[in-house]
Amino acid sequence: MRGDVLREVVDAQRTGRDVVVATRLSDGAQELIARGARSAVLGLDGDSVAAALGTGDPRTVETADGPVFLRPYVRPPRLIIVGAVHIAQALVPMATIAGLQVTVLDPREGFATADRFPGAALVREWPDQVMYGLRPDDRTGVVALTHDPKIDDPALIAALESDAFYIGALGSRKTQAARRERLGGLGFDGAALERIHGPVGLPIGARTPEEIAVAVLAQVIGALRLG
Amino acid sequence: MDQSNSRHTNADPVLAQAVEWVDEGRRVALATVTRTWGSAPRRAGSHMAIAANGDFAGSVSGGCIEGAVIQAALGVIESGEPRTLEFGVTNEMAWEVGLACGGRVHLFVEPVVGAAVVETPVQQAR
Numbered sequence: 001m002r003g004d005v006l007r008e009v010v011d012a013q014r015t016g017r018d019v020v021v022a023t024r025l026s027d028g029a030q031e032l033i034a035r036g037a038r039s040a041v042l043g044l045d046g047d048s049v050a051a052a053l054g055t056g057d058p059r060t061v062e063t064a065d066g067p068v069f070l071r072p073y074v075r076p077p078r079l080i081i082v083g084a085v086h087i088a089q090a091l092v093p094m095a096t097i098a099g100l101q102v103t104v105l106d107p108r109e110g111f112a113t114a115d116r117f118p119g120a121a122l123v124r125e126w127p128d129q130v131m132y133g134l135r136p137d138d139r140t141g142v143v144a145l146t147h148d149p150k151i152d153d154p155a156l157i158a159a160l161e162s163d164a165f166y167i168g169a170l171g172s173r174k175t176q177a178a179r180r181e182r183l184g185g186l187g188f189d190g191a192a193l194e195r196i197h198g199p200v201g202l203p204i205g206a207r208t209p210e211e212i213a214v215a216v217l218a219q220v221i222g223a224l225r226l227g
Numbered sequence: 228m229d230q231s232n233s234r235h236t237n238a239d240p241v242l243a244q245a246v247e248w249v250d251e252g253r254r255v256a257l258a259t260v261t262r263t264w265g266s267a268p269r270r271a272g273s274h275m276a277i278a279a280n281g282d283f284a285g286s287v288s289g290g291c292i293e294g295a296v297i298q299a300a301l302g303v304i305e306s307g308e309p310r311t312l313e314f315g316v317t318n319e320m321a322w323e324v325g326l327a328c329g330g331r332v333h334l335f336v337e338p339v340v341g342a343a344v345v346e347t348p349v350q351q352a353r
Contacts, residue, residue: 001257003249003341010246013238025261028309028337058272060261069261069335071272073239 005032009073018074020052026066042068075139076101077165077224082127082155083145084111087170090213091143092120098217100141105130107151127151131158141166141220143200147175153182160192166223168197168216197223241285245276245339254279255339256300260287260332261311267330279304287334288314300336309337 001009005021009032012019018035022042031041033049048061052072060067079095081088084106095102105123106112112122123130131154136142142159143166144152152169159167160183169179176198183193201215202222237243248255260273268289275285275293277300287296292314299312312334 001245001337001339003339006242006245006249006257006339010238010242013242023335023337025311025335058261069259071259 002030005030008032013073016075018053018072020049020070020072022049023069023071024063024066025060025069044068044070078103078136078140079220080105080131080134080136080140080142080155080159081145082106082142082152083147083170084108084113084116084122085145086209087145087212087216089116090210091216092117094213094217095220096120098221100220103134105134105155106146126154127158128154131155136162136164138163138165140164141168141223143168143170143216143220145170145200147171149179149182153179156183156196157186157188160188160195164195165227166197166220167195168200168219170200170212171198173199239274241274241276244284248276248278248282249339254304256303256336257339258287258296258300258312258334258336261335262333263330264332265330267332269332275300277301277304288332292332296334296336303336303338307338307340309335311335 001021009019009021020033022031022033022039022044024042029042031039033039035053038046039049043063044061048059048070052059052070053074056072056074058069058071060069077100079100079102081091081102081104084104088104092102092104103121103123104112104117105125105127107124107126112124114122136159140162142155142164144155146152147170156167156169169176171179179198180193197219200219201212202218204215206212206215245255245257256277258275258277260269260271262271269287273285273287275283275287275296277283277297279301281297281301283297286293296312299310303310315331
């Protein structure tokens with residue numbers, strides 16, 4: 001890799017920018033392409049660059065001058081967990097192992113503590129105060145686990161107003177129906193509310209908090225990989 | 228290590244290691260998995276950095292081809308020319324080396340070139 005390209009990739013990763021390194025395999029000719037920029041050297045079409053950035057998966061594309069390897073370097077997907085509850089205690093380490101960058105958000109005294117969540121990124125604030133600062137994007141999932149509309153709803157509203165790739169909310173069908181009514185009253189239409197996965201998690205008959213965490217994580221990964 | 232709640236993350240440790248070696252004045256090659264077939268253990272895009280003395284970081288397989296990749300990388304450092312490598316692992320062989328995958332991988336091995344340029348950080352230039 002060209003030394004300047006290598007430095008630029010490392011710098012992009014440290015500052016949270018997404019880039020693609022395109023390398024022509026026949027001669028090593030190389031180009032670094034930032035998200036939204038055009039290929040100026042190797043003449044790649046914007047679609048293949050965008051596809052590599054979108055999935056985060058490398059690919060080889062054919063050009064008139066031979067195959068070119070596209071290696072995207074994208075931010076790791078994030079998971080914002082609202083509610084430092086028992087399920088979250090299982091979900092945080094599982095999601096972290098799976099490669100998600102996890103943030104736990106809970107304003108309540110005694111919930112989001114380092115004792116309960118060793119090593120986790122914890123935010124002890126109300127979601128309406130911090131969700132917009134966390135800026136959920138298309139590489140972010142949001143799951144609300146408190147059962148308390150005062151905490152869950154503002155987080156879900158911020159998620160619905162973002163491009164979050166996954167939105168989930170704990171609660172029975174009855175709870176979900178009541179939530180739909182509340183959020184619908186705020187102007188979210190049916191298509192928007194369909195984005196909320198609830199009851200949360202894949203239907204695997206999960207019973208314990210740990211099993212529910214597995215179901216939620218599987219659903220998050222499915223949304224990330226399959227759309 | 229950055230333990231803050233920042234959304235920014237650390238760089239790929241293999242690439243960061245490559246930069247560190249370059250900054251120490253060492254010659255470096257980078258091997259990258261470009262394609263895999265079957266159940267190869269490391270996905271396309273996986274990196275291994277190799278220094279001229281044989282030090283390496285990262286992996287491109289479950290351990291069965293790293294030795295051969297290091298040899299090829301030392302040649303690339305000497306010649307300054309990139310090359311592609313292909314490894315097919317038979318099931319029988321794979322069993323012997325403890326990797327029952329039977330997968331196939333393509334790699335691109337390139338020198339880290341033009342690396343002597345050390346940028347002065349803005350804050351130090353003032």
